[in-house]
Amino acid sequence: MLDKKIATRQSYGEALKELGQKNENVVVLDADLSTATKTEIFAKEFPDRFFDMGIAEQNMMATAAGLATCGKIPYASSFAVFAAGRAYDQIRNSICYPKLNVKICATHAGITVGEDGATHQMLEDISMMRTLPNMTVISPSDDTQTRWVVEEISKIQGPVYVRLCRLSTPVIYDNTQKFEIGKAIQIGEGTDATIFATGVTVSEAIKAKEQLDAEGINVRVIDMHTIKPIDKDMIIKCAKETKRLISVEDHNIIGGLGSAISEVLTENCPCKLERMGINDCFGKSGKAEELIKYYKIGYEAIIEKVKDKN
């Protein structure tokens, strides 16, 4: 486990092509980024069902809405900063309010975008998307899970936001792993601490867990692939079973995974949650691996956090 690496955007593009073969109602829209979002893989196979809308994300989202009113299942892709940010009003008023069946698959989320820097590192999308009624928000952690997500969301009616990444990250799951939207995955039974993670931070948390295990500190990792609807039962269970709760995400600590977990804890079993993430600032240029260290969302920082007060 964790040896093979693939970026979830690549998994997305490949899975989309397979889905296109199974379901002819699937159509794909992109905003001049198909080589980066990997929708080009679908485009080559199904040129008649692929629409490159140019550098115009707002138009792309509302066009997807129109297609959905006619029974199509549009997958609309761009970088997360443009998909969720630039087209927010279109997603709110033309997709979520009428509950249209549009799947927004946004790549290049978080600081792991790397060298492009702050303008392209989306750190607020989980926050913005999860406050929208009718929206489902999924942040897959690896190749296997992403491939499952791409097909699974075609079977549910209504808008979905999928948060994908540029950086190649370890494959965590094999094909025997069962996934369910809204059900988090528990990795390990440790009771010293729970590390809640999502997207790229799941493999970092697992790496931290492996090193901590070797030192006799027993933690569990929870893969919170679905941010909304959030798995309340899992959060409450971990709050009861483990001594400490930590969340780690490649997202602003305001409004993201940590906030979503805090909301559940506050109402159900008030206790402390230590939030790791981007501390209410914009990102910057650098290699993704360097930025993970710099912003303290990698395995070293997680280990440090666990040991810090242990």
Add this chain to the structure above:
Amino acid sequence: MNKITDISELEKKAKEIRRGIIEEVYSAKSGHPGGSLSIADVMTVLYFNEMNIDETNPKWEDRDRLVLSKGHCSPVLYSCLAERGFFDKENLKNFRKIDSNLQGHPDMNKVPGVDMTSGSLGQGLSVANGMAIAGKLDNKNYRVYAILGDGEIEEGQIWEAAMASSKYKLDNLCVIIDKNNLQIDGKTEDIMSSAPLDEKFKSFGFDVIEIDGNNILEIMKALAKAKITKNKPTCIIARTTKGKGVSFMEDKAEWHGKAPNEEQYNQAIEDLK
């Protein structure tokens, strides 16, 4: 319901639609009469002469579709749908009230016959493009109408969408601009001029037809021409008068979003006899 082809019958119908608009806005004590009245003739021709729709089967797959991109003009859409039999006309009195399905701006999931939810300006042409593209993909013959305001087209997304209409050769799409020359803060030419509007849409690849948008015959002719135009979308620039038909509302920006008091209501109904 049979389509109405007689022009004087359509003119009578347009008055009925306008009375519905006034009833709605007067009952709600709020709403947008000005832009509803200006586009009432176009909407009447579309709903009673032109569009293939079935009030007994609002979600009919092969129906023509209409996106009221200037969603604040919901009173004219609701008035047309009620008159066409999609729901009881009595319901117009519940416009904008709590528990009513007739929201301030149209909701496709609440009102039979509403093809798209709208309200945030500038988004409807993109949605109409999506519907038109879907029609082409499925080899359907339905047509898609997008009703835009002449203030609304200040939104940049309209021009993103216009490029796409042309790129995908959406000859099953007809854009109609309600050119009443007024927006909330005043005259469009003072706030943010879109002139020359015809040349703009022509250069974006549309076949442009400019008409008197309060003249039933001109509207019918323009829609007929749009239907036979191939390989490009049509844009009908409908020159209208805001508040048309109600003497004291005509060409007055202040009646964009204001309801008449009792005296004004009585005058409006008198004007529309």
